[in-house]
Amino acid sequence: MKTHVVYFSATYTTRAICEQIADAWTSETQVYDVTNDDSLREVQIPSEDVLVMGIPVYAGRIPTMAVERLQRFKGQHTKAIAVAVYGNRDYDDALLELTDMLHANGFQVIGAGAFIARHCIFPQVATHRPDAEDKVVIDRFATRCHTLLMQETNHLPTIQVKGNRPYREPGKAALRPTSDEACNACGKCARLCPTGAISLANPPQTDNEKCIACGRCIVVCPTQSRNFRGEIYEGAAQKFNAAFGARREAEVFYI
Ligand SMILES: Cc1cc2nc3c(=O)[nH]c(=O)nc-3n(C[C@H](O)[C@H](O)[C@H](O)COP(=O)(O)O)c2cc1C
Ligand code: SF4
Ligand code: SF4
Structure with missing residues (x-):
């Protein structure tokens, strides 16, 4: 069984959680x-492999520019784990x-989790997360998913997760x-910007229309x-800090 880990992760927290799983x-x-x-x-x-797909939440949705790229992954009744951060x-x-x-793309989701990480626009919220407590929860989630992956089942129920x-x-x-x-005009930000919004020739210059924050x-x-x-x-x-500073915990779902 090969594990395919797919993510969009601008500030690397979704990447860290998917890799831990x-x-x-x-x-x-x-x-x-x-x-x-x-x-x-x-x-x-392939059907015998497993997919772990992770996205950060932008305004309660998958980031628009990530959707098209993630749609290109197709399964053949392949088992998958969905991760929202x-x-x-x-x-x-x-x-x-x-x-x-x-x-819709041919996967059977056996486990799904919503995990908390540092807010990339308001980093005083959830500053050090995922922290040690989160990591225990993520490991437990991964272990349970692994047990489900090992089960020989042809007809899997459809997972029920929160959302409308x-x-x-x-x-x-x-x-x-x-x-x-x-x-110092090193250009690192321009090279790594997912939307090409920063001028490589003059890095302080940013195209605000292209920028997705x-x-x-x-x-x-x-x-x-x-x-x-x-x-x-x-x-x-x-x-934002006043309204959303209180610690929230991960929510996980299984078939
Ligand atoms: C444009 C934008 C919108 C966001 N919207 C939400 C949101 O609706 N709810 C939330 O809790 N966090 C929101 N966040 C915070 C990210 O979900 C969070 O920082 C996540 O850890 C980023 O993942 P990454 O490190 O993989 O990029 C938003 C961040 C951005 C940039
Ligand atoms: S803003 Fe961009 S170009 Fe300037 S120092 Fe930082 S990474 Fe380098
Ligand atoms: S310029 Fe905007 S889109 Fe580019 S990396 Fe910075 S915040 Fe992201």
């Missing part, structure tokens, strides 16, 4: 990071959207990060030059 059982692993890579066409995942506000319809997408159809309208984040005088440029910048700034951001952060 796949590492919990010994198997050959193949990783597809579609965050900054639009080159893959259709990828067939969110910044402690809510995951709304994102996990349901992901399990629906997997079923029709899904909520996709939102568009209004906030945009900027560079300050610490920028994913936060990657902030976490990869070696000089801490990139950040969300300004009065509007500070006000929004204060309100």
Whole structure:
């Protein structure tokens, strides 16, 4: 049994959680990071293998630009695990959207989880998550999924996860990060930006129409030059921290 790990993960928390799940059982692993890579066409995942697919939650949904890339993975009644990672506000319809997408593309979802990680726009919320407690929960989830993967069953029930159809309208984040005088024009942010929004020739220059506020440029910048700034951001952060600072816990679902 080979494990295929597929994720969109701008600030690397979804990646970390998917990898922890796949590492919990010994198997050959193949990783597809579609965050900054639009080159893959259709990828067939054979029935005897397993897929772990992870997405961050953006405005309660799968990030719009991730949907098309993730749709290219096709199963042949292949068993799959769905992972949604969110910044402690809510995951709304994102996990349901992901399990629906997997079923439509030939997968049988046997386990699904919504896990909490540092909020990439408001990092004072869920700052150090996933933490040690989360890791125990993630390991337990992985172990239970592994038991289900080992069961010989032809007719699997359809997993029931939290969420509503029709899904909520996709939102568009209004906030945009900027560079300050610490920028040394190394170009790392421009090379790693998933949407190509940052000018390689002049990195402080950002195309705000292309930017999806994913936060990657902030976490990869070696000089801490990139950040969300300004009065509007500070006000929004204060309100967000007050409303969504209370710790939430992971929610997991099985067939
Ligand atoms: C545009 C945008 C929208 C977001 N919307 C939500 C949301 O609806 N609920 C939530 O709890 N977190 C939300 N977040 C936070 C991310 O889900 C969270 O930081 C996640 O850990 C990011 O995953 P990554 O590290 O793999 O990029 C949002 C982040 C961005 C950039
Ligand atoms: S990664 Fe940081 S230092 Fe490098 S170009 Fe981008 S903002 Fe400037
Ligand atoms: S410029 Fe926008 S889209 Fe590009 S990495 Fe930064 S936050 Fe993400």
